[in-house]
Every structure is written in structure tokens, then in C-alpha cells.
Amino acid sequence: MTTQIEFYDVKERKKVLVDQKDITKTKYERKLANGSTQVRYAFRAKRAGRSLTKFCSKVEWDKLSVPEEKA
Numbered sequence: 001m002t003t004q005i006e007f008y009d010v011k012e013r014k015k016v017l018v019d020q021k022d023i024t025k026t027k028y029e030r031k032l033a034n035g036s037t038q039v040r041y042a043f044r045a046k047r048a049g050r051s052l053t054k055f056c057s058k059v060e061w062d063k064l065s066v067p068e069e070k071a
Contacts, residue, residue, distance in 0.1 A: 007052040018045040024069040
């Protein structure tokens with residue numbers, strides 16, 4: 001049984017389900033004005049030639065075992 005994750009497709013303006021095998025995970029890091037670093041976690045997928053991104057918590061990100069993509 002393949003797990004599916006729900007993404008929002010902006011062009012189609014609807015929620016779509018993507019199989020776990022088609023998903024990668026990535027981290028976005030940026031420096032803040034106060035000198036600290038902010039890390040955001042996300043799942044990425046391709047659908048109909050478009051990239052889909054869904055931001056998530058670190059707990060969800062760690063729980064899903066898919067390949068990691070470098071941002």
C-alpha cells in the first residue's frame with residue numbers, strides 16, 4: 001500500500017494526492033536579521049510538469065522516509 005500526501009496545485013486550484021514514491025523532502029535555511037538561522041521543512045513533488053511544495057513540521061519531515069533533495 002502506497003501512502004499519499006495531499007498537495008495544493010495552484011494552477012488547477014485544487015488539492016491533489018501524490019504517491020509517496022514521487023515525493024522528495026527538502027530544507028530551506030535562511031539567515032534572519034538578528035543573526036540566527038531559520039529552517040523550514042517541506043515535501044516536493046512533480047505533477048504535470050509543475051513543481052508542488054508542501055511545508056510541514058520537522059516531526060512530519062523526519063517521519064517520512066523519502067530521499068532528501070538539496071535546496
